[in-house]
Structure formats: structure tokens, C-alpha cells
Amino acid sequence: MSTITYHKAGVADIELLLDQRVAFLREYWGQPDAAAEAALRSEMRLYFERTLPSGEYISWYALADGVVAGVGGMAVLQRPGSFRVADGRCGYIMNMYTPAPYRRRGIAQSVLDRLVESGREIGLQFFELHATQDGEPLYIRNEFQKHGEPTYRKFFP
Numbered sequence: 001m002s003t004i005t006y007h008k009a010g011v012a013d014i015e016l017l018l019d020q021r022v023a024f025l026r027e028y029w030g031q032p033d034a035a036a037e038a039a040l041r042s043e044m045r046l047y048f049e050r051t052l053p054s055g056e057y058i059s060w061y062a063l064a065d066g067v068v069a070g071v072g073g074m075a076v077l078q079r080p081g082s083f084r085v086a087d088g089r090c091g092y093i094m095n096m097y098t099p100a101p102y103r104r105r106g107i108a109q110s111v112l113d114r115l116v117e118s119g120r121e122i123g124l125q126f127f128e129l130h131a132t133q134d135g136e137p138l139y140i141r142n143e144f145q146k147h148g149e150p151t152y153r154k155f156f157p
Contacts, residue, residue, distance in 0.1 A: 002064035004107060006114060009059035009073075014048045017059055017095070020071040024097035028132065051075070055122070059095070060114040062107045070098040070107035074115045076122070085126045091119035093129040108138055116142075 009017055018041050025032070025040075032040070051057035059073040073095035081088040093115055098108050119127060128147070131139050 002067075002069070004069060004105075004110075005063050006110060007061055007063065008114075008118070009052065009061055009071075011049065011052050013059070013061070014045060014052070016061060016068060017048055017071065017073070018044055020061070020068060020097050021095055023099065024095065058091075058115065058118045060111050060118070062102075062111060064102060068099065069102035069105075070111050072096040072108070072111040072115050074119060074127075076119070076124070087123075087125075089124055089126070091115070091124045091127040093127055096129075096135060108135070109142075112138065112142060 007013070021044060022037060022041065048057065052059070056076050057073060058076065059071065061068060061072075062070040072093065075092040075094060077090045077092050079088040079090060093112070096108060096111065116127060127144070129139065129144065130151075131144075
């Protein structure tokens with residue numbers, strides 16, 4: 001069994017984060033054309049360069065003997081407050097991905113724990129996410145509750 005180590009991502013880890021996000025999206029949506037992938041990588045690179053240093057995005061990743069074994073991220077969002085969360089701050093958990101050879105080893109659980117702990121350290125009281133069907137059991141085990149309101153989206157070309 002490989003030794004698993006966990007690391008908080010910084011600017012030096014941007015390429016790792018990009019590669020893992022693209023791997024997840026390929027698995028979930030299929031192979032994009034080269035132009036779409038290049039555009040995504042460019043935009044995500046700019047996003048990570050801005051948000052990792054500012055703390056607006058927090059990411060943890062796992063290495064198994066130097067190979068990426070899992071990753072997850074959290075966008076720290078500011079919204080108007082509510083009765084339940086007066087300051088309106090939210091940790092939006094995203095980019096959770098474990099490559100197939102490392103699944104079912106507790107890596108996603110450990111990454112999720114670190115993300116929530118990092119959020120709690122900065123005072124977050126509220127976390128949300130969108131789950132894939134494969135990821136849903138992890139979040140249910142961790143007492144995330146399915147929200148009853150539907151999400152609506154509108155995209156423009």
C-alpha cells in the first residue's frame with residue numbers, strides 16, 4: 001500500500017490543479033476539443049493565480065508515493081446574509097476528484113475533512129456543493145443534506 005500524504009495547494013501547484021480538473025471533466029463530460037480545453041486551462045490558471053493567494057479558493061490534494069491520488073477545492077463565497085448565516089460567507093466545495101486507481105481508500109474523505117477544517121478555521125459556518133452520483137454517498141455520510149430548492153441555470157454562447 002502506498003504512503004498517502006496531504007498538501008494544501010499553493011500557486012506552485014496550479015498545473016497539478018489544472019490537470020486534475022481536466023481529468024475529472026473528461027471523465028464526467030467526455031473528451032473536449034483542443035480549443036475548449038486550452039481556453040479552460042487559460043481561464044482556470046488566471047482564477048487560481050488570483051484566488052489561491054487571496055484565500056478565496058482553498059485546495060488540498062493527496063499524493064501516493066509522488067502521484068496525485070485525490071484533490072478537492074473550496075471557493076470561499078460572500079453573499080448577503082441570512083437568518084441562518086448572518087455574515088453570508090459560504091464554502092462551496094468543488095473539484096473533488098480521485099483517480100480510479102485510488103478510489104475507495106478514504107482519500108476523498110480525508111480531502112473533504114481538510115477542506116471543511118480549513119473553512120472552519122476562517123470562520124465559515126456554511127458549506128455547500130453539487131454532487132455527482134458517485135460522490136453523493138460521501139457527502140451524505142458527512143451530514144450534508146440535499147437542498148429542496150431546484151437550481152436553475154442559463155448559459156449564453
